[in-house]
Amino acid sequence: MLEIKNLHVAVEGKEILKGLSLSIKAGEVHAIMGPNGSGKSTLSYVLAGRAGYDITEGSIVYNGEDLVALAPEERAAKGVFLAMQYPVEIPGVTTMTFLKTALNSQRRQRGEADLDAVGVLKLVRAKAKTLNVSEEMLKRALNVGFSGGEKKRLEILQMALFEPKLAILDETDSGLDIDALRLVAEGVNSLRASSRAMLVITHYQRLLDYIVPDRIHVLAGGRIVAEGGKELALELEAKGYEHIVGQAA
């Protein structure tokens, strides 16, 4: 589903990713672990199409298509979803209005008919319940005054609503207490499917106790320096990044 080859990315002239390669198939859950500043968030933004990230070399192919050529909204309509580390607060736009606009924008780009307000509301309510997102949250301005946990739950609600083919979760565990983490992880696990690939980006092994990946990649200095099964997370936790990164070098 996703094929990244020799990816080099620079931000404001500074190279952050230095030849990253990664391949994910439908149905798989991959984790990317790495110390601060290793390029984890850069990778997630590049995949979602944020401006200011210059691809100087390499390629990203998504379902046989050059992902780089697509605008962020086109990527979303084609099934790419990024759950952000820091969801943006937008005063003046209610959460419900945002969800409806986003959902119908994606549908329109795929040539599907708009859902009416009642249809969207029904869909959102059904998904919101399991993620403990209240009606009151949906009426508030998008992410404004939301706690860290509420913001992350809303990201996962969007994931459930948009039903992406490729979901990227950027530090979804950051700022969550153990109960919130469990709730979010359950939400993510319920979305695991044979037609869906997931890329879980995290600093800590903790999240991977709940979302168990098929494959783990260790990112350091803009490259994948180690790969392995889920046991690699435990090794990282026990020995630290220094150990693994040092071995690779």
Added chain:
Amino acid sequence: MTLAFNLDRKAQAAAVVHSHGVPHRRIEEWKYSDLKAVLGEHGLGAVVAEWLVGNLPSGVEVFDLAQPNPPAWVMAHVARPTQNVMNAASLALSAGGVALRVPANAKITDPLKLDFTGMGHVRGLLVLEDGASLTLVEGVGAADFRNVGFEISLGENAALEHVRISPDTADAVLVEEVSLHIAKGGQYRAHFTGFGSKLARMELEIALEGEGAEAHLSGVSVLDGKRHNDVTTHVIHRHGNTNSTQLFKHVVAGQARAVYQGKVTVAKGADGSDSSQTAKALLLGDGAEADLKPELEIFADDVKCAHGAAVGDLDTESLFYLRSRGIPEAEARGLLLHAFLEDAVAEIANTDQRERVRTEMLAAVKVIA
């Protein structure tokens, strides 16, 4: 000759105009709106502009200021002395205008529509007697140049909501001065939507003259091309325990220019007054300009006065967030612009008028997003 019943006031006004001349950018209050430059050799002229009142709600009385023998309520309020040069000009050079009266305790539910049209100078007078209430919907017709001098008097516990939409007119020069006197317990709520002209200026001077008097001003402007929109306010808290709020939001594209000059004066003895002023602008492009100047003058004790102004551009992080959820760029920008303007539109109390302003605002936002 019109306003013939008040020749001495006309003469006083003419003297004010004569001594000041046409306002230009070297006069502080007109620094950002150079009227003399846009009027050029035509100057202020002495042409008569027109007015038109829509369906008169029952209970509202109208008098044509061009007619002789005005009733007592007109004589009591019309043509107060002024040092405002354009207000004086409308009096000195106008051949008439309209006077409207809502009698004591009359609660008028249907909005009253009042249009000013044509070129030249015209006067307006609106009197709400004690306990009266009204929604005034002011229409602004395009014209090469028009100057409206509008006097409003609110009696004790009277309530007026004033909604004005100024159209998108590239070549028009439209100025209006509203001077208001608000008695004890009186409430003035106003919203001004502007899409800009060659030069558009709405000037308000509001005196809160009795305990509990309130003025709540809001406005949005959406400007493109070389449009200009100026809102200049002066709220004077003459009496204690009075309240004023101001919220103005501007979206400026192209080489357009938004101006907000807001002065709040709390007079000596007006203790316990409460005022707030907020003006914000989003600039979409390097050629766009916003001049926001909130000012405070306090001569009393125990007052609460807050003011703030901010100029910025569209937040790129918010824009990316919306696009990453599948919302196309133009639509995402439109959503953010609407979100920025919405709280000022939400200040309109009358539901129909709020909806009407929102619709026009959204249409304008769509064009520049």
